[in-house]
Amino acid sequence: MTVEASPPSPRGADARQSRPVLLTVDDDPSVSRAVARDLRRRYGNEYRILRADSGADALEAIREVVLRGEHVAAILADYRMPRMNGIDFLEQAMDLVPHARRALLTAYADTSAAIAAINVVDVDHYLLKPWEPPEEKLYPVVDDLLAAWQREGREPEHKIKILGHPWSVASYEVRDFLARNMVPYRWYNVEDPDGQRLLAAAGVPADQIPVVITTGGDPLVQPGLSEVADAVGLTTAPAEDFYDLVIVGGGPAGLGAAVYGASEGLKTVIIERAAAGGQAGQSSRIENYLGFPDGVSGGQLTDRARRQAVRFGAELITARSAVGLEVKGPARRVIFDDGSSVLSHAVVLATGVSYRQLPAAGADDLVGRGVYYGSASTQAASCAGDHVIIVGGANSAGQAAVFFSAHAAKVTMAVRGDSLTHSMSTYLIEQIEAIDNVEVRLNTRVEKCEGLDHLQCVTLIDVRDESVEVVDAGHLFVFIGAAPLTDWLPDDLLRDRAGFVRTGSELTSGGERPPGWDLDRDPYLLEASIPGVFVAGDVRAQSVKRVASAVGEGALAVTLVHRYLAE
Ligand SMILES: Cc1cc2nc3c(=O)[nH]c(=O)nc-3n(C[C@H](O)[C@H](O)[C@H](O)COP(=O)(O)OP(=O)(O)OC[C@H]3O[C@@H](n4cnc5c(N)ncnc54)[C@H](O)[C@@H]3O)c2cc1C
Numbered sequence: 001m002t003v004e005a006s007p008p009s010p011r012g013a014d015a016r017q018s019r020p021v022l023l024t025v026d027d028d029p030s031v032s033r034a035v036a037r038d039l040r041r042r043y044g045n046e047y048r049i050l051r052a053d054s055g056a057d058a059l060e061a062i063r064e065v066v067l068r069g070e071h072v073a074a075i076l077a078d079y080r081m082p083r084m085n086g087i088d089f090l091e092q093a094m095d096l097v098p099h100a101r102r103a104l105l106t107a108y109a110d111t112s113a114a115i116a117a118i119n120v121v122d123v124d125h126y127l128l129k130p131w132e133p134p135e136e137k138l139y140p141v142v143d144d145l146l147a148a149w150q151r152e153g154r155e156p157e158h159k160i161k162i163l164g165h166p167w168s169v170a171s172y173e174v175r176d177f178l179a180r181n182m183v184p185y186r187w188y189n190v191e192d193p194d195g196q197r198l199l200a201a202a203g204v205p206a207d208q209i210p211v212v213i214t215t216g217g218d219p220l221v222q223p224g225l226s227e228v229a230d231a232v233g234l235t236t237a238p239a240e241d242f243y244d245l246v247i248v249g250g251g252p253a254g255l256g257a258a259v260y261g262a263s264e265g266l267k268t269v270i271i272e273r274a275a276a277g278g279q280a281g282q283s284s285r286i287e288n289y290l291g292f293p294d295g296v297s298g299g300q301l302t303d304r305a306r307r308q309a310v311r312f313g314a315e316l317i318t319a320r321s322a323v324g325l326e327v328k329g330p331a332r333r334v335i336f337d338d339g340s341s342v343l344s345h346a347v348v349l350a351t352g353v354s355y356r357q358l359p360a361a362g363a364d365d366l367v368g369r370g371v372y373y374g375s376a377s378t379q380a381a382s383c384a385g386d387h388v389i390i391v392g393g394a395n396s397a398g399q400a401a402v403f404f405s406a407h408a409a410k411v412t413m414a415v416r417g418d419s420l421t422h423s424m425s426t427y428l429i430e431q432i433e434a435i436d437n438v439e440v441r442l443n444t445r446v447e448k449c450e451g452l453d454h455l456q457c458v459t460l461i462d463v464r465d466e467s468v469e470v471v472d473a474g475h476l477f478v479f480i481g482a483a484p485l486t487d488w489l490p491d492d493l494l495r496d497r498a499g500f501v502r503t504g505s506e507l508t509s510g511g512e513r514p515p516g517w518d519l520d521r522d523p524y525l526l527e528a529s530i531p532g533v534f535v536a537g538d539v540r541a542q543s544v545k546r547v548a549s550a551v552g553e554g555a556l557a558v559t560l561v562h563r564y565l566a567e
Helices: 013-018 029-043 055-067 086-096 108-121 139-152 169-180 193-202 225-231 252-263 298-311 395-405 426-433 547-565
Strands: 002-004 021-025 048-052 072-078 101-106 125-128 161-164 186-189 211-213 219-221 242-248 268-272 315-318 322-328 331-336 341-349 371-373 387-391 410-414 438-441 444-450 457-462 467-472 475-478 533-535
Touching: 021 029, 021 055, 029 048, 029 072, 029 139, 048 055, 055 072, 055 086, 072 086, 072 139, 086 101, 101 108, 101 139, 125 139, 161 169, 161 193, 169 225, 186 193, 193 211, 219 225, 242 252, 242 331, 242 547, 252 268, 252 298, 252 341, 252 547, 268 341, 298 315, 298 547, 322 341, 341 547, 387 395, 387 467, 395 410, 395 426, 395 438, 395 475, 410 444, 533 547
Parallel strands: 021 048, 021 072, 072 101, 101 125, 161 186, 242 268, 242 341, 268 315, 341 533, 371 475, 387 410, 387 475, 410 438
Antiparallel strands: 002 048, 161 211, 211 219, 322 331, 331 341, 444 457, 457 467
């Protein structure tokens, strides 16, 4: 059923018919009505709002619009629809109205589908349901769509394009970087005719991939991530020289600190080396975070947190690593990888942890070419029909097994221990047991990874009797515990033997304050051995490795920053 959702224009029927169309399609009539109502409220005077309850009805409506010689400016399509899902619908709609801008309405759980949609139907935006209040969540997106449609009209599209090879590490890094930063791009394999054509047009030899073609049409040849970040409009340098609070790390702890810091009036900047979200941003489904009874994808959760922090005025600097920390009188100085720096009254270290290297022969050489650390959602599509190996037995590995089981022919979990119960939550164990194509191999270690230009087979050893099995597998994802990367911090910032940063009472055991501590008080609960430097989340010694505790520590750190600033 297609419904005209605009009231008649005061200018009469002809004027109404010639208005460009804004089309929304959702199989849930109440959602469809609600979207149409919100669209009508804001855009009803200039656009004709049409709504449809199925992809087939919507295609019919588009055909009519096209036959009448009218324009479709933008389409908002639900992803989960019976018979024809949003991506299949948009794919067909593109044949009819290639210049209409496209947004996919998704639930939290469908991030990976939304990311995949970038390449299939070139969607401009994802809209998370629910979109209340529309002023904040719906209208800015639709404004963007309409501005792009008006700007580009019938001109050819200039989206960010990546030309690369599926087994090139650098190509993978660029794709992963953009996907993790939620930047839509279009991927071209340079072995395909389209990829070759674009490469030739850019005048770049095939051995100089990846090439990123900007929205302005400029080719960036083998760019660094900060060059890519600049080109796609991510901020890579702080706007000011001095802040109240510099936060290093944009995972849940850093974002938590930023939301509280910025909302409580502190001039706040976050420095993030890769993409905001941290480890949590790579989790396909977090089921134990308070307030999300149906689970939430880590990408969605942390994207919301990022937007919240930015809305409160926090600056987010992406693709920049902190490589030094110095005391400059009452100020603290954080130094970047290019030698530049930023000063602040206080610092929150929220750098989390990174995965340990897999001690298997050949694994290092195949990183990015079949061997991946963490959950690389960009690889989901290329796992189709493949045998995937997940190494590790904790929750992160379990989530990855569930996630990849929907894409791969078979998933094998290689777990060193003799049981999952010590390391994995019961709900995940139950989920895994219920999935036919997931095999759990306990007492198993990965001995060797082999392949010519990409991973092809993996040697597994049963640690009980050292028996060997070589299995064919094209993808292997490593989740074997993590270590803090804190070597860059000064020696007088005390850490434990594993490198986790000590704070609060950890620094005063034995009744002594840390060496060089010159204040007439003990370090606060989350304060490190340098006054004014606070630590939150996984990087802190004795921390609980959870999203909720990282967020909570980020918030608490800000309270302590206020106390420190008031001294
Ligand atoms: C796949 C997976 C699934 C998980 N599932 C769950 C779950 O279901 N429930 C749960 O509670 N927990 C889960 N966890 C654990 C949870 O994600 C972490 O405990 C949490 O993300 C820790 O937050 P953090 O901010 O302390 O650190 P991180 O999330 O590690 O973030 C640290 C950030 O700092 C950045 N950084 C590091 N060094 C620098 C530097 N020098 N300069 C600039 N930036 C830097 C990193 O790039 C990163 O973005 C999961 C983890 C993984 C990997």
